[in-house]
Amino acid sequence: MAPAKSETLLQINDLDVTFEQSRGDLQIETAHALRGIDLTLGRGEVHSLVGESGSGKTITSTCVIGLLPMPPGKINHGQLLFKGRDLLKLSEAERRKVRGREIAMIFQEPAKYLNPALKVGEQITEMVILHLGMDKIKAGERALDLLEVVGLERSKRILKSYAHELSGGMKQRVMIAMAISCNPLLLIADEPTTALDVTLQLQILKLILKLKNQLSMSVLFISHDLGVVYNISDRISVIYAGKIVESGSREDVFSKPLHPYTRLLFLSIPEAGKGGSRLRAIPGSVPDAEHIPSGCAFHPRCPIAEDICRTEIPRSRNNGQGGAHHTAACHLIGKKWPD
Ligand SMILES: Nc1ncnc2c1ncn2[C@@H]1O[C@H](COP(=O)(O)OP(=O)(O)OP(=O)(O)O)[C@@H](O)[C@H]1O
């Protein structure tokens, strides 16, 4: 029986983003960073976004959190339905209320995110004063509680520190404390552990999962590490050149990938899920966002491409080959793979 689909928290429909850059000779070049992203995130679900560098993972999450620099970025069309409400239709003031309060984000480099000029305690209390309307004393208590929640000492000394005075792992935990300070419904984690050593990576991932369960958050998770993705995800979407090419449950995507790109990324991993498997290198490279190939953008690297792949953009479909809610944008789902 198909698993019950959880209630939708975030639904991204046909999100299309370009960047316009001047090339110096008065010519404007357009980079098509997102070409109609569709993604559905259920309540309480961890949904991972996987794809090679430059495929549009960070731009997708930046749009959701509402921090896409515009210009040079431009959202041409699409919807970001959060609890059924289109975030793209909100005013900047309304957007600010959602950001931090209902949708929070953690990054690979906490040092870039934490304000170097403010003590970390001030940064945490600022969030809860702004979003939860707490007074200074209550906010200070909340900041101490949050340190404990993220596995740090309940220490005023930490709150009085500046980011540069903390170790990498502590900075990461402080950033997570800020992100969860207002009990967000959605946590976006963009490669949150890539910069950490392996032991710390594991601790931070366990912390994210524990908090997800404790706070009933949904997580949009971005990582290059397929071992981590396997361990943490309920669903996986694979992104290529600004388009989702496959989406499905973790089991379906890992064990029965439908799209040739996913197959090449996943199939040769000796023991997926046993940790430490980086994305495999596929011959060729991701196309520039300025020069996306015609038809299926993956066709120049695809071992089974046919004429139709060069001319027609494939629509996302299931073709009876995948499990429930398992789809891929490929003309040739089910075609025999070359030996
Ligand atoms: N400020 C910008 N100006 C022009 N193009 C941009 C800008 N930011 C991103 N892009 C383009 O958008 C595309 C998607 O970038 P994005 O940062 O989302 O990739 P990513 O999947 O997060 O990669 P990585 O794994 O390296 O973090 C890239 O092709 C990039 O060149």
Ligand SMILES: [Mg+2]
């Ligand atoms: Mg990125």
